Amino acid sequence: MTAEPLLQVRRLSKLYDIRQGLFSRLVGHVRAVDDVSFDIGTSEVLGLAGESGSGKTTIGRSVLRLVEPTSGSIRFEGKEVTAFDRPQLRDFRRSAQIVFQDPYASIDPTMSVGDAIAEPLRVQGLASRSEIPDRVEKLLTDVALPADFARRRPSDLSGGQRQRVVIARALAVGPRFIVADEPVSALDVSIQAQIISLLEDLKSRLGLAMLFISHDLAVMEYLSDRIAVVYLGKLMEIGPSRDVVATPKHPYTEALISAVPDPSSRRKRIILKGDVPSPVSPPSGCVFRTRCPYALPDCAAAVPATREVRPGHFKACIRDDIL
Amino acid sequence: MTGITEAAPLLVVDNLVVSFGRAPRSVVAARGVSFEMRRQEVVALVGESGSGKSTTGLALLGLVGDGAASVEGSIRITRKNGMTDDVAALPERRLRQLRGNDVAMIFQEPMSSLNPIYTIGTQIIEALTVHRRMSQREARGEALSLLTQLGVASPEKCLVSYPHQLSGGMRQRVMIAMALSGRPALLIADEPTTALDVTIQAQIIDILKALQHETGMAILFVTHDLGLVSELAERVLVMYAGQIVEEGPVDRVFAQPRMPYTQALMRSRPRLGGKGTKIEAIPGTVPNLAALPQGCSFHPRCPHFLPGRCDATEPPLEVAEPGWKIRCIRWRELEEGGL
Amino acid sequence: MLSLFTKPRGVAGLAIVLAVGLIVTFAPLLAPFDPTQSSVFFLAPPDAERWMGTDDLGRDTFSRLLYGGRSSLIVGMGAAVIATLVGVPIGLAAGYLGGKFDVVARQFIDLFIALPGLVLALIITAVMGPTLFNLVLVLGFVSWPKVARLARGQALAIRESVFVEASRAVGAGPAWIIHAHIWPNVVRIIAAQFALTVAYSIFTSASLSFLGLGVPPPTPDWGAMVRTGFDYLALNPSMSMAPSGAVALTVFGFYLIGTSIE
Numbered sequence: 001m002t003a004e005p006l007l008q009v010r011r012l013s014k015l016y017d018i019r020q021g022l023f024s025r026l027v028g029h030v031r032a033v034d035d036v037s038f039d040i041g042t043s044e045v046l047g048l049a050g051e052s053g054s055g056k057t058t059i060g061r062s063v064l065r066l067v068e069p070t071s072g073s074i075r076f077e078g079k080e081v082t083a084f085d086r087p088q089l090r091d092f093r094r095s096a097q098i099v100f101q102d103p104y105a106s107i108d109p110t111m112s113v114g115d116a117i118a119e120p121l122r123v124q125g126l127a128s129r130s131e132i133p134d135r136v137e138k139l140l141t142d143v144a145l146p147a148d149f150a151r152r153r154p155s156d157l158s159g160g161q162r163q164r165v166v167i168a169r170a171l172a173v174g175p176r177f178i179v180a181d182e183p184v185s186a187l188d189v190s191i192q193a194q195i196i197s198l199l200e201d202l203k204s205r206l207g208l209a210m211l212f213i214s215h216d217l218a219v220m221e222y223l224s225d226r227i228a229v230v231y232l233g234k235l236m237e238i239g240p241s242r243d244v245v246a247t248p249k250h251p252y253t254e255a256l257i258s259a260v261p262d263p264s265s266r267r268k269r270i271i272l273k274g275d276v277p278s279p280v281s282p283p284s285g286c287v288f289r290t291r292c293p294y295a296l297p298d299c300a301a302a303v304p305a306t307r308e309v310r311p312g313h314f315k316a317c318i319r320d321d322i323l
Numbered sequence: 324m325t326g327i328t329e330a331a332p333l334l335v336v337d338n339l340v341v342s343f344g345r346a347p348r349s350v351v352a353a354r355g356v357s358f359e360m361r362r363q364e365v366v367a368l369v370g371e372s373g374s375g376k377s378t379t380g381l382a383l384l385g386l387v388g389d390g391a392a393s394v395e396g397s398i399r400i401t402r403k404n405g406m407t408d409d410v411a412a413l414p415e416r417r418l419r420q421l422r423g424n425d426v427a428m429i430f431q432e433p434m435s436s437l438n439p440i441y442t443i444g445t446q447i448i449e450a451l452t453v454h455r456r457m458s459q460r461e462a463r464g465e466a467l468s469l470l471t472q473l474g475v476a477s478p479e480k481c482l483v484s485y486p487h488q489l490s491g492g493m494r495q496r497v498m499i500a501m502a503l504s505g506r507p508a509l510l511i512a513d514e515p516t517t518a519l520d521v522t523i524q525a526q527i528i529d530i531l532k533a534l535q536h537e538t539g540m541a542i543l544f545v546t547h548d549l550g551l552v553s554e555l556a557e558r559v560l561v562m563y564a565g566q567i568v569e570e571g572p573v574d575r576v577f578a579q580p581r582m583p584y585t586q587a588l589m590r591s592r593p594r595l596g597g598k599g600t601k602i603e604a605i606p607g608t609v610p611n612l613a614a615l616p617q618g619c620s621f622h623p624r625c626p627h628f629l630p631g632r633c634d635a636t637e638p639p640l641e642v643a644e645p646g647w648k649i650r651c652i653r654w655r656e657l658e659e660g661g662l
Numbered sequence: 663m664l665s666l667f668t669k670p671r672g673v674a675g676l677a678i679v680l681a682v683g684l685i686v687t688f689a690p691l692l693a694p695f696d697p698t699q700s701s702v703f704f705l706a707p708p709d710a711e712r713w714m715g716t717d718d719l720g721r722d723t724f725s726r727l728l729y730g731g732r733s734s735l736i737v738g739m740g741a742a743v744i745a746t747l748v749g750v751p752i753g754l755a756a757g758y759l760g761g762k763f764d765v766v767a768r769q770f771i772d773l774f775i776a777l778p779g780l781v782l783a784l785i786i787t788a789v790m791g792p793t794l795f796n797l798v799l800v801l802g803f804v805s806w807p808k809v810a811r812l813a814r815g816q817a818l819a820i821r822e823s824v825f826v827e828a829s830r831a832v833g834a835g836p837a838w839i840i841h842a843h844i845w846p847n848v849v850r851i852i853a854a855q856f857a858l859t860v861a862y863s864i865f866t867s868a869s870l871s872f873l874g875l876g877v878p879p880p881t882p883d884w885g886a887m888v889r890t891g892f893d894y895l896a897l898n899p900s901m902s903m904a905p906s907g908a909v910a911l912t913v914f915g916f917y918l919i920g921t922s923i924e
Contacts, residue, residue, distance in 0.1 A: 051520035066831055086835075093833035105824035110846035119842065120832035158608045166828070173832060188371040189547055190624075193591035193604035215521060218550075222593035222602065242598050259525035260595050261550030271529050272522045274476065275490045 004078055005039035006177060006209050007063065012036045012072035014058050014233075018280065030279045032058040033069075034233040037306070040177070043207040047224030047241060049217055049256065053276050055233035056213050060179040063211065064096055065089060076177070094124055097170035101182035103162035107154040113140075113165055114150030120172040139168040143198060160191035167198065177209045184219060196223060217260050221245045226312075229253045232279055232287040235306060239313030249315040249323050252288045286317070294322050331401050333508060333541050334360040334383070338396040339411070341378050341387055350612045352378040354565035355396070357640075362508065363539045367552040367573065370562035373609050379562070380511045380545045384428055385410045385418040400425060403508060423454050427502035431514040433494040437486040443497050444482030447504065454505030469500040472537075473530055492523035499530065506538070513545040528554050549592065553577055558646075561585050564610050564620035567640060571647035581658065582649050584621045619651070627653055675857075675918025682912050686731035693725035698880045705898045714900045717890060721882075727904050730882040734864050734912065737797045737877075741863035742856050744802025745809045750852060752806075753813025758821050758840055767810070774807035780866055787875045794877055797870070801863040812855050816848040850923050857920030861913040868909045884909050 014033040017026055033055040040046045050056040061067040063074055065081060074081040076096065084092055100106040107116050114136045121127040127135050137147040143164040154162060163183060170178055180199065184192040196219060202208055203223075214220045220227060221241050228238040229252065237250035248254045258270040272291045277283055283290050289299040298318060306316045341353040353375040360366055370376040381387045383398055398410035402425045413421065422428075430436055438446060444466060451462035463482075470478035473496040486494060495515055502510060512531065516524035532555060535542055544555055552559055553573050561569040561582065569582035580586045590603045607624040610616060616623050618634040625633065638652040651657075667673065685692065694711075701720035708715045714723035756767035774782075783804050790796045817840075820826060826843050834842070870876045871885020872892075879886065884905040891902025 051522060064831060066827060090833040090835075093831065098828070098831045100824050100828060102824060106828045108825040108829075108843050108847070111842075119829065119834070123829070123832050123834045123838055160608060169828070169832070188609055189549070190371055190588060190591060190605040190609065193602050194606070196593070196602065197604045217521075218593045218595040218597075221595060221598055245596055245598070255522060257595065259521040261524075261528075261548065261554050262595060269525055269529070271525050275492055275523065276520070 006042045006044070006077060007040040007211075008073075008075040009039070009059075009063060010037045010073040010075075012059065012062060012074065013070045014055070014062055014067060015070045028280055031233050031282060032279065033062060034282075035072075036230065036233070036235045038228055038235070038238060040209050040211060042176070043203070043209055044226070045203060045210040045212055045224045047220035047227040048211055048213045048230065049215065049220055049227055050230040051215060051256075051276060053232065053279060054230045055279075056230050057181055058233075059230070060098070060181050060211055060213050064098055064179055065092075066098070090124070094126075094173040095175055096177045096179070097173060097175040098179040098181065099163075099166055099170050099183045102186050103159050103166050104186070106166050107162060109154055111154070112150065113152045113154060113157070116154065116165060117150070117168050117172060120169055124173055126173065135172070139172055142171060142202075143168045158191075159187050160194055163187060163195050164198065167195075167202070171202070171206075175208070177211075179211045179213070181213045182215070183212075185214065185216065192219070199223060217245065217257060218262075229256065232276060232282050234287050234303075235316060236288065237313075237315045237317075238306075239310070239315075243310065243313055247323070249309050249313065250288075250317050251292050251294050251319075251322065254323060255291075255293075294319055331407065332359045333362045333364070333401055334543075335399040336379075336383070336396070337399070339379065339382060339398060340395040341375070341382055341392060343392050348613070349393075352565055352612060353382065356562075356565075356567055357396075358560055358567060358570065360509070360541055360543065363535075363541055364558065365535060365542045365544065365556045367544045367546060367556035367559045368562060369546060369549060369552055369559055371547055371609050373564070373612055374562040375565035376545050376547075376562050377513055380428070380513050380543065383410060383509075383511055383543070384422055384426055385413060385415075386428075400509070423450070423502075423505035423507065425505075425507055426509045426511065427505060427507040428511040428513065429495070429498045429502050429515045431517045433491075433498040434486060436498060437494065439486050441485075442482065443484050443486065443489070447482070447497065447500055450501045450504040465504075466500070469503060470496070472534070473500055474526065490523075491519050492526060495519065495527055496530070499527075499534070503534070503538070503540075507540060509541045509543065511543045511545065514547065516551065517546070517548070524551075531555060549577070549588065561588075564615060565612060566620065566650060567648070568621065568650040569648065570640070575647070581643060581647070581654050582651050583625045583627050583653075583657075587624070587626070627657055629653060669922045671918045672922030675915050675920075675922060678911060678915030679919060682731060682908075682915065683735065685728060686735055689725075689728040689732065693722075693728045695722035695725040697721060697726040697729040697882045705894060705901075707898060708900055714904045715898055717887070717898075717901050718894060723887075723901055723904055726882040726887060727884075727908055730884045730887055730905060731908060731912070733794060733797075733877045733881060733883045734867060734885070734909065736794065737801060737867040738860040738864035738912075738916070740798035741801030741805055741867075742859040744798065745805035745859050745863075746852065746856055748802070749806035749809025749811075750813045753810035753815075754817045754840060754844060754848070756810070757814035757817025758836065758844055760818075760821075764814075767814070771807045771811050771814070774804075775811065779804040779862075780869055783866055783870060784873065784875060787870060792870070792875045792878055794881075797867055797877065801866055804866070805859045805863060809852070809855055809859065813848060813852060816851055817844050820844050820847050854920045854923035857916045857923070861916035861920065864909060864916070865913050 012033055013035055015029040016032055018028045018030060019025060020027045036059060048056045048059060058067060062069045069082060081092060117136045117139050118132045121132060121135055136150050140147050140149055145164050184195050187195060200223060212220060212224055224241045226239060227241045227244040229236045231252050237244060237253045244253060245257060248257055255270045255272045274291055277290055285300040285302055286304050289295040304316045304318045306314050308314050337357050339353050339356040342349045342351040344350055356379050368376045378387060382394060387394060394411050396411060399407050400410055401407050447466040448462040451457050451465050457465060466482060467478045470481055475481050475496055516527050556573050559573045559576050560567050563584050569585045580589055587605045591605050593602050605624050610620055618636055619638050622628045622633040632652060638650050640648045640650045643649050699721060703716050704718055704720035706712060706716040712722050716722055752767055756764040783800050786800045826839055829839050829843055867876060868885030871883050872889040876885045877883040887905035888902045894901055
């Protein structure tokens with residue numbers, strides 16, 4: 001990895017206010033993201049795994065400042081993103097883009113496919129009126145769609161084709177970094193592989209760095225160089241994807257991996273008890289301890305520090321005698 | 324012979340055709356689906372959106388009959404009393420007796436099947452008093468024991484909760500409890516874990532497995548997730564564009580699929596722990612049921628497509644060996660050619 | 663918007679509105695008599711020459727009917743234009759920008775919606791005096807909160823949509839988002855509301871005229887004609903039936919247009 005990572009996230013937190021009653025009195029906070037730190041190198045894909053309520057989507061949005069982080073630092077190419085003013089933020093959007101989960105909701109139904117793809121170019125003033133048709137055609141080719149799709153309506157397209165359009169939009173500004181928020185979860189099984197292959201191709205062809213958010217660990221392992229696992233807004237484990245999947249060091253990662261159904265093997269599964277606790281009042285100490293099969297009384301005492309257990313492989317768990 | 328009823332299969336679906344809409348613009352969701360299920364058997368019905376898997380599942384309960392849908396073919400279910408009834412021909416009144424008592428169903432989104440204005444207790448107890456003619460008292464006891472059996476940590480609290488107060492996993496447990504209230508011989512589970520997180524999904528699958536063991540009810544598990552199939556089922560039916568395209572024992576079908584669609588599907592999924600192995604995407608899109616391709620409906624996406632043959636006639640579902648059926652005119656030559 | 667030309671009800675509505683519009687525009691060419699010219703044949707029943715008879719001052723009802731639609735259409739369209747010009751910007755801004763502006767705007771909108779339009783119009787007209795111009799202003803004033811509420815609700819829903827977030831993610835500001843996303847997505851429903859506002863305003867202006875607060879005499883006006891004819895209903899029914907029919911038909915036409923826009 002280079003000396004300066006492309007993206008450096010330090011102690012990122014996002015709290016949402018809970019307001020109640022007639023006068024919207026503040027009654028508490030939801031800790032959507034709590035003290036999360038990670039780096040993403042140039043052309044590196046970091047997988048962000050977690051279940052619903054883990055804060056993975058909020059992390060993705062915060063990194064791009066689509067939601068305002070409550071605290072923490074986000075440095076992109078050495079510049080502090082949280083301190084950007086409006087024009088700087090607009091410039092930042094040329095370097096960092098996002099692909100959303102639902103390709104049906106993320107394209108304006110009143111726009112043609114061509115207009116949807118051209119929108120970033122127009123907003124950013126990256127192409128003159130006469131250049132736009134050529135640029136759109138080039139972008140459609142990049143995502144393996146026929147050039148005549150520019151005139152089509154989004155409603156004429158299948159889910160997979162729409163997701164290609166969304167990717168083409170994100171590529172229009174020539175970004176170096178993309179947040180891909182569950183980009184294949186809404187697609188049919190036979191279509192998912194097409195989009196995964198496209199993302200893989202873009203990564204190697206354009207040298208894109210990516211934050212790949214998913215609940216599907218198999219897809220994530222396939223596409224990511226490293227994997228970060230989050231639970232209740234906290235980082236549990238981060239490391240090279242091969243290592244995290246083969247030899248997870250955190251009990252939650254172990255359970256998560258064992259829960260992934262696999263068509264060709266019947267592995268022994270660890271079934272976690274209960275539901276994810278409410279992020280309004282998370283457990284003290286280690287947030288996972290209430291469901292952890294290895295929990296000790298000490299786990300409730302303090303929030304476990306993130307420690308390096310192997311070069312580049314970190315975990316937030318006090319026990320070293322397991323896994 | 325002790326009796327015909329024991330030897331008779333639990334369910335025989337014969338040439339089921341379900342279509343929606345009026346003749347010129349009608350869409351055929353299930354196109355001649357035939358299969359059998361024995362008692363206590365767990366069968367998976369796998370397919371993508373538009374494959375007809377959910378329609379087939381609903382048809383077994385007589386739930387597509389009203390409105391614009393037409394149902395042809397027969398769905399013969401051997402009932403608890405030993406009689407065999409054709410679901411496709413039963414009047415609504417008789418269907419209601421069958422639902423819950425002989426065949427029950429759970430859905431992807433339990434919220435839509437639970438009434439938001441009644442407590443969980445009220446709803447389970449009602450189901451029990453209807454299906455098993457229990458008194459309120461007995462039903463309450465049974466509801467508690469059902470919920471305990473389903474791994475609900477505090478069943479008393481669950482009974483007085485409203486559906487929106489429960490988590491997704493908890494709601495699905497409640498749905499299962501209600502489905503089990505009539506002690507059905509067949510449970511149709513339509514994507515019951517799709518909306519749930521993986522760790523909760525694992526809990527529900529575990530529960531279904533345990534229940535199947537204890538009660539011996541048969542389960543038809545409708546899903547798009549190939550991974551889940553091997554967790555639960557012994558036999559798999561793969562559907563594509565309204566037809567069964569491959570049927571066989573789960574372990575062997577997944578180890579060595581023989582129909583090109585199943586093969587392609589298996590190759591298109593990355594495997595956990597298989598970093599480094601390339602996946603192969605299936606080109607094209609799932610066909611539109613209103614405009615199906617000629618001949619084999621998979622031919623436009625098939626790597627083994629032979630012009631003039633695959634697009635000429637619709638391939639039959641051929642028995643390759645006992646218990647294994649394949650819908651592909653080329654399966655024999657592909658196997659001999661080592662493809 | 664295409665649905666307007668393909669749906670039978672949309673086509674029917676357009677046809678009615680277009681016909682009424684053409685008739686009132688070319689009233690001088692079509693009318694057999696001067697609408698303000700009295701004659702001695704007062705309260706005459708319909709005959710071959712005077713198709714709808716005459717009124718209490720002997721004026722030809724048919725000619726008055728043709729001219730009378732002018733004020734109705736002017737008032738209806740004018741009021742709808744004002745309601746839209748005022749209501750849409752306020753509604754879109756409140757819905758999209760939110761915050762304090764929305765809180766204030768919402769209170770205003772709710773307050774005006776709670777007041778019954780006809781009564782409000784009645785009071786204001788009584789104070790300001792019934793001229794054609796005042797009627798347009800008053801009816802526009804009565805209708806804008808409904809338009810604003812609709813625009814606000816739509817803007818609010820679209821603001822939360824993923825495609826607007828996607829637009830923000832490529833660097834678009836509020837002006838661009840309102841212009842490129844919010845407006846194209848609300849324009850149909852606002853067009854529909856426009857047609858319904860025309861219908862409502864024509865109806866209300868007729869009601870005001872009926873109550874004696876409409877376009878001042880001797881200018882022919884449907885509402886006033888109904889009012890005068892009402893006194894002679896038993897004697898000469900066509901005198902009030904014809905203008906009420908015309909009001910009903912025009913309102914119905916605009917209603918068909920409004921409801922056929924998806």
